[in-house]
Amino acid sequence: MTDYSADCLIIGAGPAGLGAALYAARDRFKTIILEKFYPGGQILTTDRIENYPGYVNISGPDLVLKMVEQIQSFGAEIKSSQEALHLQRRPDGLIEVRTDRDTYLSRVVILAPGSSYRKLGVPGEEEFRQAGSGVSYCGTCDAPFFKDKVVVAVGGGNTAVEETLHLSKYVRTVYLVHRRSEFRASKILVEELMQKAAQKDSNIRLKLNTILTEIKGSSKVEKVLLKNVQTGQIEELPCDGVFIFVGMVPNTAFLKGFADLTEAGFIRCEPAYLRTAVPGVFAAGDCRIGAAMQLVTAVADGVNAAIWMKHYLRAPQWWHQPLTEALHST
Numbered sequence: 001m002t003d004y005s006a007d008c009l010i011i012g013a014g015p016a017g018l019g020a021a022l023y024a025a026r027d028r029f030k031t032i033i034l035e036k037f038y039p040g041g042q043i044l045t046t047d048r049i050e051n052y053p054g055y056v057n058i059s060g061p062d063l064v065l066k067m068v069e070q071i072q073s074f075g076a077e078i079k080s081s082q083e084a085l086h087l088q089r090r091p092d093g094l095i096e097v098r099t100d101r102d103t104y105l106s107r108v109v110i111l112a113p114g115s116s117y118r119k120l121g122v123p124g125e126e127e128f129r130q131a132g133s134g135v136s137y138c139g140t141c142d143a144p145f146f147k148d149k150v151v152v153a154v155g156g157g158n159t160a161v162e163e164t165l166h167l168s169k170y171v172r173t174v175y176l177v178h179r180r181s182e183f184r185a186s187k188i189l190v191e192e193l194m195q196k197a198a199q200k201d202s203n204i205r206l207k208l209n210t211i212l213t214e215i216k217g218s219s220k221v222e223k224v225l226l227k228n229v230q231t232g233q234i235e236e237l238p239c240d241g242v243f244i245f246v247g248m249v250p251n252t253a254f255l256k257g258f259a260d261l262t263e264a265g266f267i268r269c270e271p272a273y274l275r276t277a278v279p280g281v282f283a284a285g286d287c288r289i290g291a292a293m294q295l296v297t298a299v300a301d302g303v304n305a306a307i308w309m310k311h312y313l314r315a316p317q318w319w320h321q322p323l324t325e326a327l328h329s330t
Contacts, residue, residue, distance in 0.1 A: 004094055006032040008309060009106035010302075011084045011097070012251075014041025015295050016112035016285025018067045019302030024110075024309065025076035032106070033076060034099060036083040036251075040064035041114045043295060045130065051141060052295055084113075087258045089278055093316065107313060108280050110305045111259065111267060113251040115286040115293075120154065120244055124215030134221025134241040139163030140294065143170040146241050152177060152224050154212050155245035161185040161193050163245050168196065168204050175237065177207045179229060210235075215242055250287045262289060272323055273308040274301065279319040280312060 008024040010017045013035035025031040033039075043049065046060035055063070068078065086098040087109065095109045117137040119125060129135040136142040139153070143166055151171050153164045156178040162185075167174045176193075183190045197204040207226060213234075214225040221242055226235045250265040260268040260277040267283040269275060271290055274282045284301035286293050291301070311318045 004106060005104040006030045006106040007313070008032075008108045008110065008306065009034065009095070009097055009104055010110045010112055012036075012041070012112035012114055012285070012287075013039035013068075013078055013080070014112060014114040014285060015043060015067075015298040016114065016287075016302040016305075017041075017110070018064075018071060019299035020110045020112060020284060020306045021071040021076040021078075021302070022067070022074070023303050023306035025071055025074035027306070027310065028075075029309075031071075031076040032104065033078045034082045034084055034097070034104070035078060035080045036113075038080055039068050039078055042116075046141070048145065049141075049295065050144065084254055087255065087281075089280065093280065095278075095280055108282070108309045110282045110284055110302065110309070111252075111255070111276070111287060112284045112298075112302060112305075113254075113287050114298075115248045115250040115266075117244065118247040118249050120212060120246060122212060122214055124217070124221075125242075125244070128215055128217065128221050128242070133219060134217065135215065136241065136243050137245070138293075139167045139243050139245070142243075143167050146171050148172045149240035150238065151175070151241040151243060152212065152237065152239045153243040153245060154178075155247075156180060156183045156185065157245070157247070158185045158189055159247075160245035161189045163243060164204065165193060165196065167243065168202075171203065173203050173205060175205045175207050175239070177210050177212050177226060179209070179211045181208050212242070248286065248293065252287055259283070266291075270323065273311075274305045275308070275319060279316065282309065
């Protein structure tokens with residue numbers, strides 16, 4: 001039989017990849033994680049995490065350290081600074097993964113490269129994001145940190161509207177900035193937003209036909225500059241934080257021609273077992289369609305992929321069973 005590098009090779013050492021590695025390695029499968037940069041993904045830049053079970057408050061780097069130590073205690077190997085460049089499934093069923101340094105053969109591959117927040121690209125955005133001083137891309141994660149504060153939200157899609165409604169439960173005032181006069185979000189969400197914004201005691205303010213051009217402050221966010229796209233008028237708006245909801249960019253460019261990707265680049269997979277169109281290849285976390293884009297759900301995705309991996313290794317024909325049959329076979 002052909003020698004292989006791993007039973008389970010995981011691409012991406014973010015929450016989904018680390019969750020998968022924990023279960024795979026603990027089940028005594030030879031487990032390797034390939035990471036383009038460093039373990040942790042987006043949570044490395046998170047100062048405070050309050051919505052991960054078991055921790056009232058923990059920093060992103062501290063949580064990553066604990067997770068890495070845990071998976072390594074079971075024998076998982078993390079290879080940092082190894083970018084996956086090309087994948088192919090061989091006739092013998094093994095998945096070949098070529099990086100910028102080495103080539104690996106694995107019985108199973110779990111794709112967990114994550115995704116990145118789409119940036120506005122305005123002055124001050126990166127500065128206050130890195131400092132943890134007022135720029136956020138997740139209202140569900142960070143709204144409680146802005147209790148009774150004034151914040152600005154940017155965007156016009158479903159996420160922007162949903163997160164603005166969520167923010168309104170915590171903050172004193174939330175200004176929703178959108179470059180057009182109409183929202184791209186679903187009708188029911190827009191109706192809910194408009195109804196709430198129209199109430200006399202509403203804390204939601206709409207800034208339509210407007211773009212955010214700069215985020216300003218000293219050690220933290222203190223104000224933003226807004227520009228009306230119709231009149232060109234500039235407005236300076238004092239605030240305590242900025243939430244940017246202009247989309248996600250999945251880190252899946254290297255999978256073109258291998259995995260089935262949506263137009264936006266998200267990996268198509270069967271939702272119950274996270275099976276992709278390629279036998280032996282699972283998708284987990286923010287890179288897949290239907291992902292909740294939360295730390296805890298990304299970890300859960302990785303865990304699920306590692307659990308269902310055992311069904312495939314035990315009986316490869318399981319991969320081709322329709323979902324209704326697969327449910328009864330487990």
